[in-house]
Amino acid sequence: MSDPELLEKLHRTWVQALINYGWNDYAAIIVDAELCFDESYSEYEGGFYISGLAVYLPLSTYSIVRKNDEIQQILRDYFVLIAQGHVWENMEQFPLNYRVKLLSVEENWQKTIKFLILNSKDLNQGLVTEKVFARNGKEPIIYNEMKFASKSEIRIAQELEASGVLFFPLPLAVRHETGKIYEDHREVDFLVCLDGTFGILEISFHQNRYEKDKEKDAWFKKSGILCIEQYPAEKCYNQPKAVVNEFLIILSKHKR
Numbered sequence: 001m002s003d004p005e006l007l008e009k010l011h012r013t014w015v016q017a018l019i020n021y022g023w024n025d026y027a028a029i030i031v032d033a034e035l036c037f038d039e040s041y042s043e044y045e046g047g048f049y050i051s052g053l054a055v056y057l058p059l060s061t062y063s064i065v066r067k068n069d070e071i072q073q074i075l076r077d078y079f080v081l082i083a084q085g086h087v088w089e090n091m092e093q094f095p096l097n098y099r100v101k102l103l104s105v106e107e108n109w110q111k112t113i114k115f116l117i118l119n120s121k122d123l124n125q126g127l128v129t130e131k132v133f134a135r136n137g138k139e140p141i142i143y144n145e146m147k148f149a150s151k152s153e154i155r156i157a158q159e160l161e162a163s164g165v166l167f168f169p170l171p172l173a174v175r176h177e178t179g180k181i182y183e184d185h186r187e188v189d190f191l192v193c194l195d196g197t198f199g200i201l202e203i204s205f206h207q208n209r210y211e212k213d214k215e216k217d218a219w220f221k222k223s224g225i226l227c228i229e230q231y232p233a234e235k236c237y238n239q240p241k242a243v244v245n246e247f248l249i250i251l252s253k254h255k256r
Helices: 004-020 024-031 059-067 069-083 109-122 127-135 151-163 210-221 233-238 240-252
Strands: 034-042 047-057 096-100 141-143 146-148 166-169 172-174 185-187 190-194 197-204 227-232
Touching: 004 024, 004 034, 004 069, 024 059, 024 069, 024 151, 024 233, 047 059, 059 069, 059 096, 059 141, 069 096, 141 151, 146 151, 146 166, 151 166, 151 190, 151 197, 151 233, 151 240, 185 210, 190 240, 197 210, 197 233, 197 240, 210 227, 227 233, 227 240, 233 240
Parallel strands: 047 096, 197 227
Antiparallel strands: 034 047, 141 146, 166 190, 172 185, 190 197
């Protein structure tokens, strides 16, 4: 009874509805989900019927949604809004069931995991982000064994991967000048190397941070990284290819 075309349309419209009403972060959660109708058997109906929607999420995202009633309520409200009449006539009683999207099993996966466990203590990628998230009871998002603070960052990472350029996501930079960790440590969204020239691509989530951002930019420029570009999070999420292409063109002009 499952209808793949209907599921695809519901998925696409659900994400768009969240974006249209300003819930971009929640749209980012749902865009990577897999949807499947739950089905139950009814002797009265004489067969199977749709009894709910299963929303399969990556483990890191699932843990966030499961603990947050507000996120669940907003996601549900907008699904009910777009699915009314397409699945059930009265969607108010229609259940959404969140489940973990199981990982595919690659060859020799145990060996790969053992390597990651043995070397995980040496990693400082996303260290500052992880500490900030921990204070707020949250977890970074994991994509391709890398930590990220948002889906916008993942979109940019995917485009940088596609371009074949060398890049460092959420790297911890240290220049010991004051002896104070939060003044001597900086974390950028992406450090990119193009033919030996380094540049920084930052994703901006907050307005009116001009002075703070300029101070951070100056800290890196002092060490010779002169190409530092800021892009709005919404543009990075919706137009990642355009953002990366523009950034690489600008970075290429800084070649020595």
